[in-house]
Amino acid sequence: MTYKLYWESDPFLVVSYREAHKMKFNRDIERDNYIAWLQGFYNGKSFAVAYHNLRLDKKNKHKAIEYLKEPMRMSPMTEVEKAEEKETAWLKIKASLDALKANFVKKERL
Numbered sequence: 001m002t003y004k005l006y007w008e009s010d011p012f013l014v015v016s017y018r019e020a021h022k023m024k025f026n027r028d029i030e031r032d033n034y035i036a037w038l039q040g041f042y043n044g045k046s047f048a049v050a051y052h053n054l055r056l057d058k059k060n061k062h063k064a065i066e067y068l069k070e071p072m073r074m075s076p077m078t079e080v081e082k083a084e085e086k087e088t089a090w091l092k093i094k095a096s097l098d099a100l101k102a103n104f105v106k107k108e109r110l
Contacts, residue, residue: 042068 001017046067053064077085 038072041072 001014005013049065049067052062056062056064
């Protein structure tokens with residue numbers, strides 16, 4: 001609020017500016033809190049992956065876990081993206097079933 005607005009304007013304008021400042025301050029606090037939470041999530045995920053991978057031994061058949069390859073998605077998926085994801089999931093299932101079938105046929109011939 002400028003000096004001129006403060007002294008020459010409506011006195012209730014100060015209250016509006018004060019409320020707007022409070023709203024901006026609260027929004028900034030919420031954003032900072034969310035960023036801190038997100039950073040904690042990523043740190044927790046990295047610690048979990050590191051701990052799991054350090055505890056692997058040759059006896060167990062557990063595979064090493066990979067850290068996230070891309071950032072977490074914050075916005076909802078569009079319909080096109082949902083359809084693409086469904087299609088890729090179906091193709092993966094079909095490929096694994098084809099491999100299983102080929103393995104079964106191969107064993108049957110023996």
